[in-house]
Amino acid sequence: MSESLDEKIVSLRYGGLATFAGAIDLRSAVLPSGLLVAWEACVRFGLVDPLFLPAPSSMLTALWEVALTGELWVNIGASLWRIACGYLIAAALAIPLGLALGYSANLRVYLNGLLELLRPVPPIALIPVSILWLGIDNASKIAIIAYACFWPLILNVVLGVEEIPQLLQRAARTMDISGYRYFTKIMLPAALPKIIVGLRISAGLAFVVVVAAEMVAASSGLGYMILDAERTFRSGLMFGGIVLLSILGFLLNKLLVLVERRIVAHRM
Known part of the structure; x- marks a missing residue:
């Protein structure tokens, strides 16, 4: 029985939301929620010194205060901008080069x-x-992020090309598929799952590197905010910034998982 027009509209409207909900399984939040409750209780009952380990509620309060002043959004924006630039530069360099290395033994x-x-x-x-080369502005941080993200990407792209089944390669030769057609029809689709894996690994590395770079020399960014909070004994903001980094990294990873599922679904 074919779907009615209303059913198709509902499917299109809520399909993406359902897929995203599937990517973030609420059952995975049970253990973290329990740990947060236990953490809050330990601080409230005086089992832990709040200076060294502030309660989750204190972290939320500290983040809310800097959010009201606008400082939080400036720092989040600065870090995400550096991550996005370095990440895209790495992808633009690593994916084509990885495909070329996987295809050409001579180039390797x-x-x-x-x-x-x-x-x-x-x-x-x-x-x-x-x-030393690029100064303390964004350029130096973007370059380091691009360098860090480049390696997981290129290694996974090369691996994806090298793992193309021999049967598929022989079929391509039999049907005289070569050059641009081989690249678009065979090589890129076959390497795509590995490319997504490389993108996910690189995303995690980008967060690690941007924080380190901002702690060394920066006047904005989440790494700078965390270090500045430590220097001024604002432990709630310091831990809050660390948790915020974890949440941002988690959301980015889930977004890439969603993209991966979409790609796999279209290929089936």
């Missing part, structure tokens, strides 16, 4: 030595270099 021979030499260098170790 020429570039593998350089890439393997640079890959072990920790992004945090390059923060002083980026400041």
Whole structure:
């Protein structure tokens, strides 16, 4: 039996919401909620010094106060802007290069030595270099984030291309699919799941690196806010900033999971 027009409208309207709800299973919130309640109780009953471990309610109050002044939104915006720029630059460089490396064995021979030499260098170790070359403004932080995000992406893209089934490759040769058609019809779709995995890993690294860079040299951002709160003994704001970073990273990861599910659904 075919769907009625009303049923199709309801499906289109609420399908995305249902998918997002599936991506965030409310059952996964049970344990964190219980830990927050226990945490609050320990502080309220004097089992923990609130200076060293403030109650969740104190963290919310501290975040609310800086939100009213606008300081919180400025810092969130600064961090997210740096993450977005570095993340997109890494994707723009790593995805095409990874596809090329996965496709061409000759290119891998020429570039593998350089890439393997640079890959072990920790992004945090390059923060002083980026400041020396690019200053303390956004450029140095964006460069470090792009560097950190580049490696998980390129490794996963190369792996995705190398894992294309031999049967699929032989079928492409049999049907004379080559060049641009091979790239769009075979290679990119086959590597897409690995690309999404690389994007998810890179998203987590971007949050780690931006906080470290903002703690070293910055006048805005969540990393700067957390360090400044520690220096002024505002432990509620310090812990609140850490929890806020966790929530933002969690939401970004869930968004990428949702995108991955959509892509997989369209490919089936």
